[in-house]
Amino acid sequence: MSELTRERGLRLLREMLRIRRFEERCAELYQAEKIRGFLHLYIGEEAIAAGVMPELLPDDAVVATYREHGHALARGVAMNAVMAEMYGKWEGASRGRGGSMHIFDAATRFYGGNAIVGGGLPLAVGLALADALQKQSRVTACFFGDGAVAEGEFHESLNLAALWKLPVLFLCENNLYAMGTALERAQSQVDLVAKAASYALPAARVDGMDVVDVGDATRSAVAAIRRGEGPRFLELVTYRFRAHSMFDAELYRTKSEVATWRARDPIALLRARLDLGEAAMAALDAEVVSEVDASVAFAEAGSWEPVERLTTDVYARRPP
Amino acid sequence: MKTTYRECVRQALREALLRDPRVFLMGEDVGRYGGCYACSKGLHDELGPERVRDTPLSESAFVGAGIGAALGGMRPIVEIMTCNFSLLALDQILNNAATLRHMSGGQFEVPVVIRMATGAGRQLAAQHSHSLEGWYAHIPGLRVVAPGTLADARGMLPTALADPDPVLIFENALLYNLEGELPEGAGAVDIDHACVRRPGSDVSLVTYGGSLPKTLAAAEVLAAEGISAEVLDLRVLRPLDGAAILATVDKTKRLVVVDEGWRSVSLAAEVVARVAEEGFFSLDAPPVRVCSEEVPIPYPKHLEDAALPQVPKIVRAVRQVLHG
């Protein structure tokens, strides 16, 4: 474990708190029917996005899943744009077309927001292939869940990336469940590091509740990838504190299991490590909450894209 | 008996499992979780994990395994959560299920049933809103059905299981909460024929699946304007019941097709083409299609609504074929 400067610690804490407060507000806005469709919350898993993103350079690329609000925020996509996207407003990150599951942002090379399990992995391999062919020393960070490990895309992508020594950082967010299916009911080999390593790429397991560990592991993996050593795989062991989506009775796990993991809340863990008192925490929280408030105001004030524009952005050139 | 479409699907699954030991259900979260649309709720506890089998997220493998198990003498019912994810299993469905009988010179058969949810309308955005039944209806060797009523949700499955060929069942996700009356003792129904759901004389509205309730609602609006619309529910998308399509057009002389698939190269296009080829002289006006707009389905409600067939659009289309 590297030495944790107070400055880095506070930055990480703020980032996790931004994600937490943002999503708690999203859950309320979902109840209020301001946000519709599917909403998958990242609450409990914040240490991963918050830990990984500071280790990437602005020119690196990020590929994420439908549970990607935290990744977008930590990557630097403006909170206003993310919230407006949740509403489906024209001012949203994806102009409202995508919603919660499809946040895209070219400025930060944030390539979504993919709602097909495993769908992002081949895309990440391709982004990295483009970098390799163009002699760019950029890294593509690809996030996916434990469920994706069962899909062919996972296996095909790891093999291809390792075979061609492509600059991809595979980040498996193992929250122990794919919807209602526990890992051991979906995998013959539950050791995901062993599984990844079978494709001959270095793989490691990280405590996904410890944001500092996540950051440190990412830092060394990214450095190796940038040196041209090929892809790396990290399994980040974590837990989602909330339901899979807003339609989930959570009958597949016990309250005591959830409570055990909640006791390892990544925000509380870091706060304790920083020994941050009530007043300092409250002040930080107030700042974060006011940013969330502002994003809601921004989204509320946003506009609906005129319906006459329905078929825009299907092709570069409008069909005749 | 008052019930729901979801409950009809569940009862059909339960009955099939109880009736034939060769039948088993498999798919993502169909077991302990009870299915992501709760269509198999309770069946895992009642019948056990062998018969109601959870799979990993591996559409290609478990759909292919269903095809293989059918080849090997079982009668699998494979559930793909939604048709959006069936694309990962498309190779198995198209290159194995649909072709094995033919490629083997008739030696082998694949009596598998593959069920999946389809359709848009819940603000789930582009990747979760596809209507791909028309794509599958393109494929020789498959039978493709789309239950649009409670009786069909209840009765198509047993007939599909009795069929020696692969049958795909598309359940529009918006129908699961549909409530209505199901006659006591309702059971197997045919999977060969279209069905007139509302007789009429001025115009034929041809539709299926999730568009059926919208089309019936449009017919109601039209009736208030003094227009008598006949509603034909295709029910079976492949092979199409061409005779029923021609019969209704012959009766009303006017055709509107309502289909949630994209307009170009669609099932709706096939219906119109059949009428153009075989019923051209019974037409008094050019047919009109009400389909999804040529755009991936957008998230915001106002845009999604505008992208999909809706009652007012159907009504406008009918006015167009009647009055030009």
Ligand SMILES: Cc1ncc(C[n+]2csc(CCOP(=O)(O)OP(=O)(O)O)c2C)c(N)n1
């Ligand atoms: C190919 C595919 N199959 C099924 C689904 C439905 N689905 C959405 S999320 C999910 C669970 C994925 O679990 P995991 O990869 O562990 O990610 P988590 O939700 O736990 O973050 C499933 C089955 C899907 N979106 N795509």
Ligand SMILES: [Mg+2]
């Ligand atoms: Mg998971």
